[in-house]
Amino acid sequence: MSIKAKIEQLRSEIEKHDYQYHVLDAPLIADHDYDRLMEELRDLEARHPEFIVPASPTQRVAPRPLPGFAEVRHSTPLLSLANAYSYEDLAEFDRRVRDGFAGPVEYVVELKIDGLAVALRYEAGLFVLGATRGDGEVGEDITDNLRTILSLPLRLREPLTLEVRGEAFLPVATFAQLNNERRESALPEFANPRNAAAGSLRQLDPSVVALRKLDLVVYGLAQQAGAVSARHSESLEFLHQSGFKVSPLRQVVATIKEAYALCLHYQGIRHNLPYGIDGLVIKLNDQAGQVQLGTTAKSPRWAIAYKFPAEVGISRLLDIEISVGRTASLNPTAILEPLTLAGTVVSRATLHNADFIAAKDLRLGDYVYVQKAGDIIPEVVAPVLSRRGAELVPYIFPAACPVCQTPVVQSAGEVAWRCPNPKCPALLREKLIYFASKSAMDIAGLGEAVVTSLVQHKLVADAADLYSLTVPQLLTLPRLGQRSATSLVEAIAKSKHNALDRLITALGIPLVGEKVALTLAREFLSLDVLAQATEAELMAIPEIGPKMAESISIFFAKADSINLIEKLRAAGLNFVYALSARGNALAGKTFVITGTLPGLSREAAAELIMAHGGTVAGSVSGKQPRS
Numbered sequence: 223m224s225i226k227a228k229i230e231q232l233r234s235e236i237e238k239h240d241y242q243y244h245v246l247d248a249p250l251i252a253d254h255d256y257d258r259l260m261e262e263l264r265d266l267e268a269r270h271p272e273f274i275v276p277a278s279p280t281q282r283v284a285p286r287p288l289p290g291f292a293e294v295r296h297s298t299p300l301l302s303l304a305n306a307y308s309y310e311d312l313a314e315f316d317r318r319v320r321d322g323f324a325g326p327v328e329y330v331v332e333l334k335i336d337g338l339a340v341a342l343r344y345e346a347g348l349f350v351l352g353a354t355r356g357d358g359e360v361g362e363d364i365t366d367n368l369r370t371i372l373s374l375p376l377r378l379r380e381p382l383t384l385e386v387r388g389e390a391f392l393p394v395a396t397f398a399q400l401n402n403e404r405r406e407s408a409l410p411e412f413a414n415p416r417n418a419a420a421g422s423l424r425q426l427d428p429s430v431v432a433l434r435k436l437d438l439v440v441y442g443l444a445q446q447a448g449a450v451s452a453r454h455s456e457s458l459e460f461l462h463q464s465g466f467k468v469s470p471l472r473q474v475v476a477t478i479k480e481a482y483a484l485c486l487h488y489q490g491i492r493h494n495l496p497y498g499i500d501g502l503v504i505k506l507n508d509q510a511g512q513v514q515l516g517t518t519a520k521s522p523r524w525a526i527a528y529k530f531p532a533e534v535g536i537s538r539l540l541d542i543e544i545s546v547g548r549t550a551s552l553n554p555t556a557i558l559e560p561l562t563l564a565g566t567v568v569s570r571a572t573l574h575n576a577d578f579i580a581a582k583d584l585r586l587g588d589y590v591y592v593q594k595a596g597d598i599i600p601e602v603v604a605p606v607l608s609r610r611g612a613e614l615v616p617y618i619f620p621a622a623c624p625v626c627q628t629p630v631v632q633s634a635g636e637v638a639w640r641c642p643n644p645k646c647p648a649l650l651r652e653k654l655i656y657f658a659s660k661s662a663m664d665i666a667g668l669g670e671a672v673v674t675s676l677v678q679h680k681l682v683a684d685a686a687d688l689y690s691l692t693v694p695q696l697l698t699l700p701r702l703g704q705r706s707a708t709s710l711v712e713a714i715a716k717s718k719h720n721a722l723d724r725l726i727t728a729l730g731i732p733l734v735g736e737k738v739a740l741t742l743a744r745e746f747l748s749l750d751v752l753a754q755a756t757e758a759e760l761m762a763i764p765e766i767g768p769k770m771a772e773s774i775s776i777f778f779a780k781a782d783s784i785n786l787i788e789k790l791r792a793a794g795l796n797f798v799y800a801l802s803a804r805g806n807a808l809a810g811k812t813f814v815i816t817g818t819l820p821g822l823s824r825e826a827a828a829e830l831i832m833a834h835g836g837t838v839a840g841s842v843s844g845k846q847p848r849s
């Protein structure tokens with residue numbers, strides 16, 4: 223078999239498994255066997271780059287961030303849907319359909335997945351363009367970002383030219399994981415999967431989008447060269463057969479009553495689904511009938527969205543718990559009498575900050591309305607004033623840190639009150655937990671309990687101290703045996719070789735999470751170069767705005783940070799971005815660095831040379847002072 227044929231065979235095989243896994247949720251082979259196929263293809267393509275094509279499964283993630291998104295005019299407008307909130311609304315819709323269309327009426331009922339509308343264009347079977355809805359007429363070209371979605375076929379089984387419409391979304395589990403990471407990184411959480419999907423697709427770096435693990439369901443065919451099916455249900459079947467994921471619910475019913483029964487059924491089980499839905503969509507099945515009914519300026523007359531009612535409950539505010547976060551902020555949490563809301567028991571809800579509590583005048587003992595925003599995060603909406611007892615007094619936010627009793631401070635323009643004590647044990651605990659967490663240094667065995675114990679027993683005063691911990695020291699801690707102590711010391715030592723982006727994440731720079739850390743590592747290649755970067759240099763990177771740039775430069779200018787970094791260097795942590803990631807442009811070359819280099823310390827220059835595969839001769843120590 224020729225190399226070209228072998229490559230093609232591998233691609234078809236991988237596409238088949240992508241479809242089985244990501245569209246049908248029915249994998250045929252084990253992950254490592256799949257990985258082996260991918261590796262084989264990557265390897266062949268690396269040796270024969272002349273055979274690489276954009277539709278190859280290896281080409282999902284574009285290597286470079288985009289400068290911005292280009293505008294795309296849609297072939298036909300992306301409309302929205304009229305909403306129905308009751309059976310009466312649906313019956314009214316049904317009457318209008320029957321008035322406007324003489325043929326036999328049949329409806330297709332689909333899930334209304336809560337994500338972001340996208341239009342996808344295929345030419346001769348190849349995915350060539352993907353766009354957001356925008357204002358309905360003109361959207362943004364997000365082709366490179368959509369290519370990272372593994373359930374999106376890069377090529378169809380037939381060389382068809384067509385345009386499909388669908389919804390890009392984040393599955394519930396992925397959404398929860400993303401918000402966890404954001405919470406740990408002191409980044410604002412997304413209120414619901416739709417905002418998260420929108421935020422992800424707006425990222426300029428496709429490799430960051432790929433990490434977000436979006437999914438896609440298509441629900442309609444906008445344009446197709448050649449035959450058009452007579453029924454919408456047939457179009458959906460056709461799309462499914464062509465390799466797309468479609469709504470698992472695509473039931474054909476004869477009456478609006480049956481459609482409503484499905485709405486009620488799904489209202490009851492919506493929280494058991496692996497993705498968020500905010501309703502069901504009911505569409506006239508007959509495509510000629512759709513054309514006959516036409517559209518209003520905003521929405522088709524042949525379809526309607528049944529929207530689930532928001533779930534609100536009443537509970538009691540039993541207490542307000544104040545914890546100290548990783549950025550030293552005092553974070554209030556409402557402790558509620560447990561109530562069931564949108565399928566889960568709610569007993570806590572964030573109260574964000576002192577201003578939030580004051581603006582709503584929440585008082586301990588109040589009855590409060592609780593709602594799930596976007597049906598995911600519980601939220602205290604307001605006190606039930608009619609049920610407020612005369613004895614309840616306005617809440618006074620603590621004036622001192624609940625852990626170290628230092629009086630709290632508020633910086634100008636900030637809502638958060640912070641504990642100013644850099645030695646606050648609560649702060650150290652949070653920082654260490656974050657440092658060791660999965661998305662940061664990923665140190666196995668260093669969870670909350672061990673960290674709490676280390677802090678209590680004063681074995682560490684900062685993250686760098688972790689690297690000098692010994693087994694005998696750890697054995698002095700309660701509930702830690704020889705075996706766990708040994709593996710913990712090993713896990714800590716192993717983390718010294720972690721990729722640079724993990725270390726940047728672990729430093730806990732305010733506003734810098736895992737994804738930004740990766741961007742910074744790739745841009746600056748070494749921690750020392752990053753530490754010296756000016757705000758202007760930071761802002762030259764598309765994802766870095768002025769706030770983030772300021773936060774990064776403040777962090778690296780602090781004496782505590784400089785001290786920590788020097789201790790981490792002395793402990794032998796990796797400060798450079800992986801060699802392979804930057805190629806070996808300087809391989810085989812040896813450099814001697816003398817004198818001063820404008821804007822670069824000798825150490826940083828050495829790291830850069832090494833990051834490109836070069837060798838540095840002689841000593842480069844004698845770090846330049848920060849200017």
Ligand code: IVH
Nearest residue numbers: 301302303332333334335339389441503522
């Ligand atoms: S049909 C012309 N079907 O809901 C028909 N839309 O307001 C327009 N959506 O953002 C859409 N699931 O992206 C249709 N099964 C489904 C849908 C669906 C979700 C979204 C759509 C749009 C919004 C409509």
